[in-house]
Amino acid sequence: MAIDVATVAKVARLSRIAEPKEALPALAEKLNGIMQWIEQLAEVDTDGVEPMTSVVAQGLPLRDDVVTDGGDAAKILANAPKADAGFFVVPKVVE
Amino acid sequence: MSALTDLTLKAALDGLAAKDFSSVELTKAHLAAMEGARALNAFVLETPDEALAMAAASDARRGSGDAGALDGAPLGIKDLFCTEGVRTTAASKILGNFVPPYESTVTANLWEAGAVMLGKLNLDEFAMGSSNESSAFGPVINPWRANGSDRKLTPGGSSGGSAAAVAAGLCLAATATDTGGSIRQPAAFTGTVGIKPTYGRCSRWGVVAFASSLDQAGPIARTVEDAALMLTSMCGHDAKDSTSLDVAVPDFASFAGKSVKGLRIGVPKEYRVDGMPAEIETLWSQGIAWLKSAGCEVVEISLPHTKYALPAYYIVAPAEASSNLARYDGMRFGLREAGSNLTETYENTRASGFGEEVKRRILIGTYVLSAGYYDAYYLKALKVRRRISNDFDDAWTRCDAILTPTAPSAAFGLGENASDPVAMYLNDVFTVTVNLAGLPGLSLPAGLSSEGLPLGLQLIGKPLDEGTLFSLASVMEKAADLKARPKPWW
Numbered sequence: 295m296a297i298d299v300a301t302v303a304k305v306a307r308l309s310r311i312a313e314p315k316e317a318l319p320a321l322a323e324k325l326n327g328i329m330q331w332i333e334q335l336a337e338v339d340t341d342g343v344e345p346m347t348s349v350v351a352q353g354l355p356l357r358d359d360v361v362t363d364g365g366d367a368a369k370i371l372a373n374a375p376k377a378d379a380g381f382f383v384v385p386k387v388v389e
Numbered sequence: 390m391s392a393l394t395d396l397t398l399k400a401a402l403d404g405l406a407a408k409d410f411s412s413v414e415l416t417k418a419h420l421a422a423m424e425g426a427r428a429l430n431a432f433v434l435e436t437p438d439e440a441l442a443m444a445a446a447s448d449a450r451r452g453s454g455d456a457g458a459l460d461g462a463p464l465g466i467k468d469l470f471c472t473e474g475v476r477t478t479a480a481s482k483i484l485g486n487f488v489p490p491y492e493s494t495v496t497a498n499l500w501e502a503g504a505v506m507l508g509k510l511n512l513d514e515f516a517m518g519s520s521n522e523s524s525a526f527g528p529v530i531n532p533w534r535a536n537g538s539d540r541k542l543t544p545g546g547s548s549g550g551s552a553a554a555v556a557a558g559l560c561l562a563a564t565a566t567d568t569g570g571s572i573r574q575p576a577a578f579t580g581t582v583g584i585k586p587t588y589g590r591c592s593r594w595g596v597v598a599f600a601s602s603l604d605q606a607g608p609i610a611r612t613v614e615d616a617a618l619m620l621t622s623m624c625g626h627d628a629k630d631s632t633s634l635d636v637a638v639p640d641f642a643s644f645a646g647k648s649v650k651g652l653r654i655g656v657p658k659e660y661r662v663d664g665m666p667a668e669i670e671t672l673w674s675q676g677i678a679w680l681k682s683a684g685c686e687v688v689e690i691s692l693p694h695t696k697y698a699l700p701a702y703y704i705v706a707p708a709e710a711s712s713n714l715a716r717y718d719g720m721r722f723g724l725r726e727a728g729s730n731l732t733e734t735y736e737n738t739r740a741s742g743f744g745e746e747v748k749r750r751i752l753i754g755t756y757v758l759s760a761g762y763y764d765a766y767y768l769k770a771l772k773v774r775r776r777i778s779n780d781f782d783d784a785w786t787r788c789d790a791i792l793t794p795t796a797p798s799a800a801f802g803l804g805e806n807a808s809d810p811v812a813m814y815l816n817d818v819f820t821v822t823v824n825l826a827g828l829p830g831l832s833l834p835a836g837l838s839s840e841g842l843p844l845g846l847q848l849i850g851k852p853l854d855e856g857t858l859f860s861l862a863s864v865m866e867k868a869a870d871l872k873a874r875p876k877p878w879w
Binding site: 297301302305306307308309310311312313321324325327328329331332333334335336337338340343344345346347348349350351352354355357366369370372373374375376382384385386387 | 487488490588589602628631632634635694696697700701703704711715718719720721722723724725727728730731732733734735736737739740743748749751752753755756759766768769770771772773774775776778809810811825826827852
């Protein structure tokens with residue numbers, strides 16, 4: 295299942311990473327090298343095997359749905375690239 | 390003052406308790422060593438003012454008799470741990486000058502025990518790498534050099550700054566993290582001791598996420614006992630991490646020096662990989678011999694799915710990374726590169742903020758999770774992960790711990806594996822299975838290569854059985870009796 299230039303462009307778009315057109319062929323080659331090496335997983339018999347999503351033997355803990363933290367707007371905005379009047383400033387999303 | 394930086398963590402704590410020297414003196418000695426070792430590029434941020442203030446506070450606590458377990462000990466912190474009020478970068482441009490308004494649980498535990506922070510340590514960007522070459526701050530240089538050579542060697546990765554700083558005597562011990570081998574491989578390359586505990590032992594809260602089902606913090610130190618002391622203070626249940634284990638933390642140092650008589654040691658035949666240097670094979674046999682003479686019984690075991698661990702890892706880890714790193718969008722913190730609309734701003738920000746290896750892994754992760762490929766790759770990898778974990782379950786019916794080499798070679802030269810990502814990934818062939826199965830793994834220095842470079846052996850334990858690893862490692866440390874330290878050239 296080779297990754298072509300169009301696939302790399304699509305995946306880069308999904309990943310929200312700008313990749314210049316001229317970089318795509320070399321990137322496709324690198325990704326193909328990695329994916330070809332990964333293909334060997336097809337050899338493993340996994341019929342009836344349950345996918346492993348966690349190595350933790352305990353279940354996820356539950357807690358009461360209550361406010362435990364908050365009121366830190368200034369702290370949260372301190373690292374913002376752009377902030378104004380207690381809000382994040384972001385590019386226009388609605389015309 | 391050089392003698393103070395040669396002390397083990399244990400000896401330094403004893404010296405502080407006996408009032409042979411103060412934490413301020415000990416800290417000043419390490420700050421001077423750091424200043425003299427900038428050529429190693431181990432620290433991305435030195436925090437001398439904070440260090441001296443913490444040291445003075447520690448001396449005051451000692452004076453009033455309420456010192457903690459690590460009181461006054463100067464440590465280095467991998468720059469993947471968020472530190473309140475102190476810049477945290479994950480060695481990525483995308484975090485810019487991010488200053489966390491909170492402290493990671495692991496570092497908070499260390500400060501609670503009285504430790505002193507010297508600064509933040511270099512790493513591969515977002516902990517993705519095995520040579521420290523993907524850091525936005527440039528690579529760390531290994532303090533070790535081959536005999537008669539001045540070639541620059543990698544300290545390994547991703548915790549290369551932690552390993553180099555500990556090996557060079559710039560800190561008494563350091564925090565590190567391990568997603569596929571990032572504590573153990575650098576420990577092996579620098580002649581230090583590193584342990585990745587059972588998944589869930591150390592809280593992940595406040596540690597910059599790479600692959601959350603695999604990430605685990607642990608220490609790098611110069612002796613087995615020192616690593617045990619560090620781990621005891623780092624661990625503990627944390628309600629802020631849903632995968633944190635609610636179990637008691639033993640005094641790990643009490644296991645060092647315990648008898649290992651009668652323990653069964655598994656030697657997996659699948660770890661004899663093609664092209665493994667003869668000296669690694671010899672080292673492994675030597676390790677087996679040491680444990681035999683300490684009264685262990687050695688049994689050959691089989692971990693049949695070993696060769697599939699790395700390919701499975703390179704689906705699972707990038708998939709989780711592509712999801713975790715989606716948060717770096719230039720809106721709430723870190724770098725923002727403006728574009729003509731919102732999507733372009735995201736794309737420009739991520740294109741200029743992430744380095745090549747990180748981008749590659751995000752792309753792979755996005756690809757294997759995308760419609761049409763999810764079952765063939767991601768789900769398949771999760772099933773193979775189960776197979777790998779089951780291999781270990783079977784092994785534990787025959788043995789109590791497993792002995793393997795840590796890495797397939799000694800430290801290699803900077804740039805040597807840079808052009809081929811898969812060649813670089815193969816560095817983790819012996820360590821990555823442990824992350825996939827969530828088990829504890831410890832690397833200790835066991836000998837020197839023909840070129841005079843350190844080589845490590847790895848001990849793998851049952852879940853929550855770090856104690857046995859410390860007992861076995863201390864027996865081997867004693868038998869190896871390595872005196873060699875890197876000769877200062879920096």
